[in-house]
Amino acid sequence: MSSCDQKPTNSEKNYWPKAGVTYEIFVQSFYDSDGDGIGDLNGVTEKLDYVSELGANAIWFMPIMPSPSYHKYDVTDYKAIHPDYGTMDDFKRLLDEAHQRDIKIIIDLIINHSSSEHPWFKESKKGRDNPYRDYYVWAQKDTIADFIEKKVITLDSDNITQWHDPGFGEDYYYGFFIGGMPDLNFDNPKLRQEIYDIGRFWLEEVGVDGFRLDAAKHIYPDDRAADNHEFWKDFRAEMTKIKPDVYLVGEVYDKKEVVAPFLPGLPALFNFDFHYTLIESLNKQDGMLLVNKEKGVLDYYNSITPDFIDATISSNHDQPRLLNELNADSEKYKQAIAILMSMPGAPYIYYGEEIGMLGLKPDEQIREPFLWDVQSKDKGRATWIKPVYSTDKTVTPLALQKEDPSSYFNHYKDIIHLRNSSPALAIGALELPNETFPKPIMAYQRNSENQELFILHNIGDSAIEIDLPKGFENSYYQLGDVVLSGGKVSLGKNSSIFLEK
Numbered sequence: 001m002s003s004c005d006q007k008p009t010n011s012e013k014n015y016w017p018k019a020g021v022t023y024e025i026f027v028q029s030f031y032d033s034d035g036d037g038i039g040d041l042n043g044v045t046e047k048l049d050y051v052s053e054l055g056a057n058a059i060w061f062m063p064i065m066p067s068p069s070y071h072k073y074d075v076t077d078y079k080a081i082h083p084d085y086g087t088m089d090d091f092k093r094l095l096d097e098a099h100q101r102d103i104k105i106i107i108d109l110i111i112n113h114s115s116s117e118h119p120w121f122k123e124s125k126k127g128r129d130n131p132y133r134d135y136y137v138w139a140q141k142d143t144i145a146d147f148i149e150k151k152v153i154t155l156d157s158d159n160i161t162q163w164h165d166p167g168f169g170e171d172y173y174y175g176f177f178i179g180g181m182p183d184l185n186f187d188n189p190k191l192r193q194e195i196y197d198i199g200r201f202w203l204e205e206v207g208v209d210g211f212r213l214d215a216a217k218h219i220y221p222d223d224r225a226a227d228n229h230e231f232w233k234d235f236r237a238e239m240t241k242i243k244p245d246v247y248l249v250g251e252v253y254d255k256k257e258v259v260a261p262f263l264p265g266l267p268a269l270f271n272f273d274f275h276y277t278l279i280e281s282l283n284k285q286d287g288m289l290l291v292n293k294e295k296g297v298l299d300y301y302n303s304i305t306p307d308f309i310d311a312t313i314s315s316n317h318d319q320p321r322l323l324n325e326l327n328a329d330s331e332k333y334k335q336a337i338a339i340l341m342s343m344p345g346a347p348y349i350y351y352g353e354e355i356g357m358l359g360l361k362p363d364e365q366i367r368e369p370f371l372w373d374v375q376s377k378d379k380g381r382a383t384w385i386k387p388v389y390s391t392d393k394t395v396t397p398l399a400l401q402k403e404d405p406s407s408y409f410n411h412y413k414d415i416i417h418l419r420n421s422s423p424a425l426a427i428g429a430l431e432l433p434n435e436t437f438p439k440p441i442m443a444y445q446r447n448s449e450n451q452e453l454f455i456l457h458n459i460g461d462s463a464i465e466i467d468l469p470k471g472f473e474n475s476y477y478q479l480g481d482v483v484l485s486g487g488k489v490s491l492g493k494n495s496s497i498f499l500e501k
């Protein structure tokens, strides 16, 4: 049987925030509505129906505030829109249009550091008596001499210089990532109030649904982990006063033991382990690697609080494009999204993954312009950067994929809508099978009150025949070469079957 054979499904539900799908957009590269080469907010508004068509329930915008850099992770004005992207009125219109379509909007909030061009920092570096001095972290050169170039490289930063010379010699400032991103000083109550007021502004005056909190682990240095956890609890309490159902998702780039203590302050946290283990599992053809890892993460988080959102990702703006990670194997790639969408959590999809965009570091090249149509007809394609990996030669533009039932786009769309219409896939518990399967078989159950599914993926490169699990004889969804007969199922290379009780 060929791909995408599925039976009619229940009606769709919006499972956001606990288990809905969020689409990550880099505005700069998404849709350019005014022809200046840079994607913009009005472009996103034009494409909201596309986001709905894909089946996403929310959008996360990478930074949209004024900043001197193309990626905008160094902010110069926390209460404005970058002029390249449009105006505050454009953004409010986008919010209104999104909410009419039942799409939530969360924005990147970068409060660990500002830009060194921020007016606060320009004041702060003027001298020890400046009223903004303590908005940042300063130290006398002698006291930190041993630490200036002793930072350890971490998963989220390869910078080794954490103290920076502003050019006056005596005092150095702390900047975890780079000198252009001085860390804000959260020991200063005045700075904290400024940050809470920025949150209030976006929630109350503008109307966003929540924030993605960048670099949440670095508010205080690593040796002050407890202060980090406490800060986010305070932040959550302050934001909840303004908007009781505020959505907060944190970036804590680390293993589960380091991530989990942030849960009381940041109820949703990105599951970076999921991303790495998904790729490792597929490349090693070791099916249970991901299942066991994910079960371990969920059990661990549950032991801390049952009130958490597992923000799973198959890739994001900091990772090589997933198709590159899977050696451009299109069957593996399709299976990866079927795994993401059939696992627990609230999955995030990075823009362009649904059309199989390509990209490797440096970062600019994993953030290339979306291909809406063939270049000669593509009115909205951004041109601010020359694409190296995602060109008409290497990626089939969306307009053509829409016409092809076997395209990446139609696969993404089908599997996302299947998840939205299946309580077991969306909110069912993850259960490990009692049976033992050959190593390339990834097997797990998803059980909700009204639906029980047994999920089987053959992540190997040759066909495997296995007995159907007891009680699960009905096919709910199939991907790739699957043959069901006589109580057995034969799963071809990178094929999957979801069985229903």
Ligand SMILES: [Ca+2]
Residues within 6 Å of the ligand: 032, 033, 034, 035, 036, 037, 038, 039, 040, 084
């Ligand atoms: Ca534009």
